[in-house]
Amino acid sequence: MTHPVQGLDDVVHQRTRLGILAVLAEGSRAQFGFLQESLGLTDGNLSRHLQTLEEAGYVRIEKGYEGRRPRTWIRITKDGRRALATEIDLLKQLVQRIESNHSAPADERQT
Amino acid sequence: MTHPVQGLDDVVHQRTRLGILAVLAEGSRAQFGFLQESLGLTDGNLSRHLQTLEEAGYVRIEKGYEGRRPRTWIRITKDGRRALATEIDLLKQLVQRIESNHSAPADERQT
Numbered sequence: 001m002t003h004p005v006q007g008l009d010d011v012v013h014q015r016t017r018l019g020i021l022a023v024l025a026e027g028s029r030a031q032f033g034f035l036q037e038s039l040g041l042t043d044g045n046l047s048r049h050l051q052t053l054e055e056a057g058y059v060r061i062e063k064g065y066e067g068r069r070p071r072t073w074i075r076i077t078k079d080g081r082r083a084l085a086t087e088i089d090l091l092k093q094l095v096q097r098i099e100s101n102h103s104a105p106a107d108e109r110q111t
Numbered sequence: 112m113t114h115p116v117q118g119l120d121d122v123v124h125q126r127t128r129l130g131i132l133a134v135l136a137e138g139s140r141a142q143f144g145f146l147q148e149s150l151g152l153t154d155g156n157l158s159r160h161l162q163t164l165e166e167a168g169y170v171r172i173e174k175g176y177e178g179r180r181p182r183t184w185i186r187i188t189k190d191g192r193r194a195l196a197t198e199i200d201l202l203k204q205l206v207q208r209i210e211s212n213h214s215a216p217a218d219e220r221q222t
Binding site: 002003006008010013015016018019021022025026038039040070084088091092094095097098099101 | 113114117119121124126127129130133134136137149150151195196199202203205206208209210212
């Protein structure tokens with residue numbers, strides 16, 4: 001039997017990136033500053049993780065203007081939503097497994 | 112409002128270490144080979160993550176013999192169980208938040 005953690009994708013599972021995808025999944029796109037504030041991240045830290053997510057095809061970064069002010073929006077892609085859904089599914093399996101195993105008598109288990 | 116991912120502890124959240132703690136939490140101690148097989152890990156990979164967990168005080172590593180064969184057992188500590196419980200609690204909050212937000216109309220959110 002495969003343990004649920006074996007299916008986790010580090011690109012999505014990593015704490016900060018999981019937060020970014022979770023926040024983005026709540027709407028269709030969000031501003032850089034909104035993500036930063038929602039997750040308590042520095043500029044550099046958010047940029048670095050967005051790059052990883054963009055390279056994986058999980059987010060798209062859009063630069064534009066709002067009036068004369070430059071803006072950066074980040075949008076979750078269809079692949080990003082799918083990856084997040086897989087992560088959530090595996091986390092639920094993991095939680096369920098841990099919570100149902102509290103009464104298991106397994107002790108001094110061997111290979 | 113703090114996002115649940117902000118409370119996640121990287122020592123516990125990292126995929127492999129989360130798996131190790133989850134497997135250990137199912138009993139009182141497990142053999143090195145059992146952990147390796149349960150999680151599909153190489154010797155080196157498991158050793159490296161066990162060291163991180165030991166340094167954080169979340170596992171204890173015990174060396175001994177079973178007959179004449181050397182054995183390594185790994186035991187989760189009380190702090191390790193507590194850290195895993197916190198992780199699981201935050202993951203449940205995260206899952207709940209993602210699943211309840213699918214209908215939120217937030218679009219083009221700003222800071």
